[in-house]
Amino acid sequence: MSKILFADLGVQPIPNKFLRADELSEPELFYPLRASFDTETKLVQLDFPLKREAIFDENYPYFSSQSSTFLKHAEMYAHEMIERFHPKNVLEIGSNDGYLLQYFKAAGVKALGVEPCRSVAEAAIAKGIETHIKFFGRPFGEHLGIDVDLMVANNVLAHVPDIDDFVNGFRYALAPEGVATFEFPHLQELIQGNQFDTIYHEHYSYLSMLAVNRLFLKHDLRVFDVDELPVHGGSLRVFACRKEAHWPMHQSVVDVIRHEMEAGLNRNEIYEEFNKQICATKRRLLDMLIDIKFRNKIIIGYGAPAKGNTLLNYCGIREDFLDFVVDTTPAKQGMYLPGSRLRVGEPHDLDYCRPDYVLILPWNFRDEIISKLDYIRGWGGRFIVPIPHVEVIS
Numbered sequence: 001m002s003k004i005l006f007a008d009l010g011v012q013p014i015p016n017k018f019l020r021a022d023e024l025s026e027p028e029l030f031y032p033l034r035a036s037f038d039t040e041t042k043l044v045q046l047d048f049p050l051k052r053e054a055i056f057d058e059n060y061p062y063f064s065s066q067s068s069t070f071l072k073h074a075e076m077y078a079h080e081m082i083e084r085f086h087p088k089n090v091l092e093i094g095s096n097d098g099y100l101l102q103y104f105k106a107a108g109v110k111a112l113g114v115e116p117c118r119s120v121a122e123a124a125i126a127k128g129i130e131t132h133i134k135f136f137g138r139p140f141g142e143h144l145g146i147d148v149d150l151m152v153a154n155n156v157l158a159h160v161p162d163i164d165d166f167v168n169g170f171r172y173a174l175a176p177e178g179v180a181t182f183e184f185p186h187l188q189e190l191i192q193g194n195q196f197d198t199i200y201h202e203h204y205s206y207l208s209m210l211a212v213n214r215l216f217l218k219h220d221l222r223v224f225d226v227d228e229l230p231v232h233g234g235s236l237r238v239f240a241c242r243k244e245a246h247w248p249m250h251q252s253v254v255d256v257i258r259h260e261m262e263a264g265l266n267r268n269e270i271y272e273e274f275n276k277q278i279c280a281t282k283r284r285l286l287d288m289l290i291d292i293k294f295r296n297k298i299i300i301g302y303g304a305p306a307k308g309n310t311l312l313n314y315c316g317i318r319e320d321f322l323d324f325v326v327d328t329t330p331a332k333q334g335m336y337l338p339g340s341r342l343r344v345g346e347p348h349d350l351d352y353c354r355p356d357y358v359l360i361l362p363w364n365f366r367d368e369i370i371s372k373l374d375y376i377r378g379w380g381g382r383f384i385v386p387i388p389h390v391e392v393i394s
């Protein structure tokens, strides 16, 4: 086994550990954030993974229902799956606040969630969605006691430290002809879209079809179809079943693998080059922000996503550049960003401070955000989008 350094983002705090005002006088833990490519398994993974309990705890503040784009995506998914597979029951791993299962339940499908973070799981339970507050893996799959027709793991495969144990659990819980779908950000998009800020301690693995195919076969599962999706900057939705199940293989699987090979994902060079691209983006963004601040302009950050914390902490952007950030999530408002310690306000704070520039941190929602904040143009406000290229939008 040999490893190639893919990204070195310095030392960083856990990205979703927002600080309360009374914690600002306390020290903060920083961990090395580095990812490498394994030439044998084809997985890109963190070099220094943290224990999952250190990250996904009772205060986890990510509520999926915050984004209308995301909710629409979930509703469409539920309808598509019901039409295609007619499941009698559905088990979602990482069911968050019930943003997805609510649509299955409304359609009369028995819905069960597994979610380790109490904060979001309780929101799902309050919506009447049966939820186990637990981590999923082989022990859970083995002892579940029901054959599941449809298993869903959206944005969770990349979030597990022991990816082998996790995938193995599906083998046990799936009905003989059951289907499991997995959504994860596509490594090809991460590389081609310069999305280095999506590397953080919550994401243990960065996945290509080349890697996922091998991984599933190792656990007697088989990928039979794949969709390419625009969410999270470009994701894959992989359909898998037991190796011996009857679902026919679709051409899409071959096509995605072929595109990955054309993009060079089966060769070492593309992984070796990525870190240089990251450094160049940092220099370009700082160059622009320094120029703006020398002109005495006001910059506010929009959104407090985890990826924003990677970007801000990697670039060393604090109150010296941004006065504060704003976010629609009530659990984040009034808190401070880990590392940079920027205050998180509410979107209407933009009205009184009338920023000259708004730095959009959740760039994956750039169009939704720019149209929502169109009114800042009224006072000459502009947007800065840092990824894939540092760009100003008037």
Ligand code: TYD
Pocket: 062, 066, 067, 068, 302, 303, 304, 305, 306, 307, 308, 326, 327, 328, 329, 332, 362, 364, 365, 368, 369, 372
């Ligand atoms: P997301 O890209 O989902 O986060 P992550 O990097 O953590 O996976 O970004 C979601 C964050 O952006 C979340 O904190 C809510 C915030 N947000 C707004 O404040 N307003 C908006 O219009 C949108 C779309 C997101």
